[in-house]
């Protein structure tokens with residue numbers, strides 16, 4: 001396996017191996033072999049980022065390498081050079097590439113033309129690095145995945161898609177709750193359902209958030225307006241999504257020891273109230289920290305050719 005563009009690129013064994021490696025790196029962060037020594041990792045960010053950008057920088061440094069961060073204005077891409085030529089050239093300099101952009105297809109094209117590992121650091125459709133950190137956080141706090149029920153409430157796009165894929169592989173029962181017009185991509189949902197069946201799990205969608213969170217062990221939400229969404233939709237989304245706000249009443253319907261998760265950045269008062277995200281059930285700080293450990297594991301395993309990958 002060369003690239004990590006979506007969670008379904010991994011086999012279940014790959015996924016478990018990455019989580020185990022992440023825990024080991026977390027326990028001894030500077031004990032890993034410096035597989036990136038004297039190498040650079042090309043990091044292209046076409047959207048803002050706090051966690052992904054800085055956690056990748058730390059992960060690369062912990063493996064002995066250097067991160068080269070660039071945005072669209074600094075590359076000839078912005079003046080019309082093709083994605084393919086860019087990927088071909090970068091492959092001659094860097095040991096791996098980390099890319100955050102809008103269209104998922106652009107990362108697919110880059111990966112196809114590149115001879116180095118390519119990691120999706122968020123597109124409009126997937127956020128697979130977030131899902132790795134989320135799984136590690138769930139495993140740490142719940143002791144495993146089997147039999148867990150996770151409710152995702154809010155707008156159904158990149159973070160929800162990657163979470164659904166991660167849950168489908170690990171046997172977590174997921175209920176996604178969004179307004180119909182903000183429902184997750186039906187292709188992602190049906191592919192996930194097929195994989196979930198094999199893991200004896202279920203992926204469901206409902207428009208009713210109170211139904212979704214009933215007896216849930218984990219309640220997850222994300223911003224209502226994503227970076228690729230038209231800003232003029234903000235007011236309309238705020239009106240539509242009010243019933244999906246994670247507040248104390250919604251948390252009350254979940255299991256008594258339910259935890260709250262959010263990929264961050266958060267908008268307190270929109271998708272979640274301060275009492276929940278800043279309360280004792282919130283795992284957001286651990287999720288954010290685990291980004292660094294899982295990314296260190298991912299880079300290490302991809303560069304070392306340790307992952308088998310799934311034929312899709």
Ligand code: CP
Nearest residue numbers: 049050051052263264
């Ligand atoms: N969760 C996440 O990806 O955060 P950033 O946008 O800050 O990288």
Ligand code: NVA
Nearest residue numbers: 159222226227263264
């Ligand atoms: N759905 C959000 C996730 C941010 C990490 C966005 O795409 O803006």
